[in-house]
Amino acid sequence: xxxxxxxxxxxxxxxxxxxxxxxxxxxxxxxxxxxxxxxxxxxxxxxxxxxxxxxxxxxxxxxxxxxxxxxxxxxxxxxxxxxxxxxxxxxxxxxxxxxxxxxxxxxxxxxxxxxxxxxxxxxxxxxxxxxxxxxxxxx
Amino acid sequence: xxxxxxxxxxxxxxxxxxxxxxxxxxxxxxxxxxxxxxxxxxxxxxxxxxxxxxxxxxxxxxxxxxxxxxxxxxxxxxxxxxxxxxxxxxxxxxxxxxxxxxxxxxxxxxxxxxxxxxxxxxxxxxxxxxxxxxxxxxx
DNA sequence: GATTTTTACTTGCATTATGAAAGTTATTAC
DNA sequence: GTAATAACTTTCATAATGCAAGTAAAAATC
Numbered sequence: 001x002x003x004x005x006x007x008x009x010x011x012x013x014x015x016x017x018x019x020x021x022x023x024x025x026x027x028x029x030x031x032x033x034x035x036x037x038x039x040x041x042x043x044x045x046x047x048x049x050x051x052x053x054x055x056x057x058x059x060x061x062x063x064x065x066x067x068x069x070x071x072x073x074x075x076x077x078x079x080x081x082x083x084x085x086x087x088x089x090x091x092x093x094x095x096x097x098x099x100x101x102x103x104x105x106x107x108x109x110x111x112x113x114x115x116x117x118x119x120x121x122x123x124x125x126x127x128x129x130x131x132x133x134x135x136x137x138x139x
Numbered sequence: 140x141x142x143x144x145x146x147x148x149x150x151x152x153x154x155x156x157x158x159x160x161x162x163x164x165x166x167x168x169x170x171x172x173x174x175x176x177x178x179x180x181x182x183x184x185x186x187x188x189x190x191x192x193x194x195x196x197x198x199x200x201x202x203x204x205x206x207x208x209x210x211x212x213x214x215x216x217x218x219x220x221x222x223x224x225x226x227x228x229x230x231x232x233x234x235x236x237x238x239x240x241x242x243x244x245x246x247x248x249x250x251x252x253x254x255x256x257x258x259x260x261x262x263x264x265x266x267x268x269x270x271x272x273x274x275x276x277x278x
Numbered sequence: 279g280a281t282t283t284t285t286a287c288t289t290g291c292a293t294t295a296t297g298a299a300a301g302t303t304a305t306t307a308c
Numbered sequence: 309g310t311a312a313t314a315a316c317t318t319t320c321a322t323a324a325t326g327c328a329a330g331t332a333a334a335a336a337t338c
Contacts, residue, residue, distance in 0.1 A: 006186070
């Protein structure tokens, strides 16, 4: 784990870890689409290159943002899941979504509006509901 | 403005604009250190290269996240300021700070703790107080 | 008013990261 | 046994970043 932090600023340090163009999109897909395998991530709307995907999955695992596991009876498919550290990225992602919803209206479609709306009206509740959903998925 | 968005997802789109390792640090310095000139940004703890700084300032200006102006009687120094769109990045930055505060304890010093604490205990109030501070700076 | 310093950059080049496409290996399905 | 799937790795082109030095205009100093 060659963590070359630029400083000990919490913002700078977080960006050193997850401040690239792909990491948060993988987390997004895990959170909102329930994706958990390599091929599911590979089919994202944004067409991540497979070498980058592979690299990001191992980085996120090394950072303990995600876990890598298997299902019993299947030696082939890797199942990725969010750790607590990973789940706690939700508020960041939602604030990003809200910012875009407020400020990128020229570009964005209205598809995400109801979703972001719920977050806006009660952030605490939204986040708690999502955390409950994460637990439900884990069974 | 060659905006090559990877998709119309609000999260992906925001990352297309500000999802690099430097943009949010410039914004951070404007918000929390009141920095407003090229040379002030240049002296950040993280040692941004001058060509990157120059590039990011013009990109952020093009995106209408910051404004570029002058003070009367000074033809030399450029004064950069946050637009509304830029100020609204505060909640994202604070959630990032909170995440680091919660999850990067091995790395971070305790300097930022009281600051993040205030955000944790009442986010709404913290954000409003900062917005008031921004206005005060603008005079 | 000439010289130095400051401010805000730009340029050139090395290094690193990303992107696209094809290839590889192990596992599972047929 | 053969084909398809899942999860990668490799190669190579392109783009982004980092470093060092240089430039030009304005301001401060002598």
